[in-house]
Amino acid sequence: MTETQVVTYGEALGQAYREEMLRDENVYLIGEDVGRWGSLYRSSKGLLAQFGPKRVKDAPLSEAAIAGCAVGSAAMGMRPIAEIMYIDFITIAMDQIVNHAAKWYQLSNGKVKMPIVFRTQGGAGRRNSSQHSQSLENWFVNIPGLVVVMPSSPYEIKGLLKSAVRDNNPVMFIEHKSLYFAKEEIPIEEYLIPLGVANVKREGSDVTVIATSWMVSFAINAAEQLQKEGISCEVIDPRTLWPLDKETILRSVEKTKHCVVVTEAPAEGGWSAEAAAVVFEGCFQLLKKPVTRVTGMRTGIPYGSVLEMQVIPNEEKIVKAIRNLLNK
């Protein structure tokens, strides 16, 4: 049996960093307070001492320059992990990500690779209010050339980050601020999770629940609650919004004939619509009801705890949506 350890999401991330930096000296970390501070949620704690300031680069508060540095150095063969402290700040680095990181491979006639991981975190749940709590992942799904990863647990973040570092395309690695202290038992020995393979978190037969990031745990809780009522939910974590594992999703919906998509981001123009479209296009005739969505509301994320939790999905909303879908 594999030996295991219990780690937090943040610690698992730190382990992934360490393993990848030891494996490949071209991997370096750049970002605001990634060195002495050890990153906002302490994920890079100890890395500066272990790898030195050449490979763990504390940058000024200059997101555009951080991203520019990542792009230019990746073109020369480095494998930067560029941390943008909050996804809300990525707006400032957007030009470098969209117009440069995602384009140079094509513009260089396939000669310049862009092995960058843009690590950032989004989402609500920590009273961070409207400019520090958004779910902006949808923007990147719509940019050809980018890979979009959303790790939902300690096991996931470690295996996915290691794959992201080894990927030769720019990867948007979008963590969730409410998950850093979540704990999970994970293998001690090295493992990788391939990008583009969804994870069936829980098997079931009545309804397929596709949930991303923090929403996966809400979906699991909802499924357990419904199990007591005799409703069997299959919960799928796509892990990567692009590339999307359509096969696993369609296989599940072909079995359950019902589908709910849960995202923290608002519904309009979002990935939840893409997931729904995949299901409609792939198995329309088999569906007993239209795909339904449980998403964040189309509003700014409020500061106060009551309102904050009200604008995003929760177990209750997911349970209600599933009951409605199944007429139960």
Added chain:
Amino acid sequence: MATKFSKETYLYWYELMQLIRQFELTAEEKYKMEGKIRGFFHAYVGQEAIAAGCMTATRQEDPFITAYRDHGLALAKGVSANSCMAELYGKGTGCAKGKGGSMHFFGKDVFFFGGHGIVGAQIGTGAGLAFAEKYRGTDNVSITFFGDGAARQGMLHEVFNIAMTWKLPVVFICENNNYAMGTSVERTSNVVDIYKLADAYEMPADSLDGMTPEPVHEAVARAVKRAREGGGPTLLEIKTYRYKGHSISDPQKYRTKEEVDEYKQRDPLQQVLKKITTEKLATKEEIAAIDKRVSDTVQAAVKFAEESPWPDDSEVLKDIYQQQDYPFIVD
């Protein structure tokens, strides 16, 4: 002026500048008269001495990166006239397989990291090239070009700050042709001496005339030497002038014909030619031979572009993702 430079250097400068000039004038003709080139087209005509001076002050491994007025620097670095012309034609043999066009020449093999369309963005990526050189422990120096318009972008300040803090081996070259599209430098800022922007970061800086290659070579050589020795970045504001509009579609209502003519009196190509003839560095026949070689190269490039095939339809989905083996990419 004392002849500090060899005959070979002058003849190299002349041939390179003539190549850039003839390439662009010919391409412009193909655009305007024959409609074979379309979209954006930003000519370098008038600014060739900067490319010439930078080339002799650097070595091949020093990466160059610039904005959308990129034909001159791409040719200088060694991206072939054939692949440049084919790129303008949108053909499959272009340096970006016809997917980039005028603004996006690229030649990784010759250390030319592009032609980029977002004003000022390459100041950041250029610093990134330098970051990698330092990380890898080479003594190569990133030569990062931008225009006077880009000097007003926020990226410049973020990058000047990190480049000085980390002593990155980069020479920032502001090709100041006095117009950001149609807005002259003095209408864009209270600070009209762009080189002074370096002061806020205590970055060494200089301002110089770029209508002849000699001062460009000298200033760049000094800056490159400092960077190679670990002394960090330099900002060079090189005063130049573009004879053509911002782009091919520019009605040029923001400047007078007299102003353009005044600069043409100091034409960089003519100044180098004059130096060669007065100093008797080459005979008329030798110069004619260079002109002929350039003309042949440009005509061959046109022929190559015209005869090249269009990219295959299958090209549209190529070179988007480096990995083709994601388990679920099936389209």
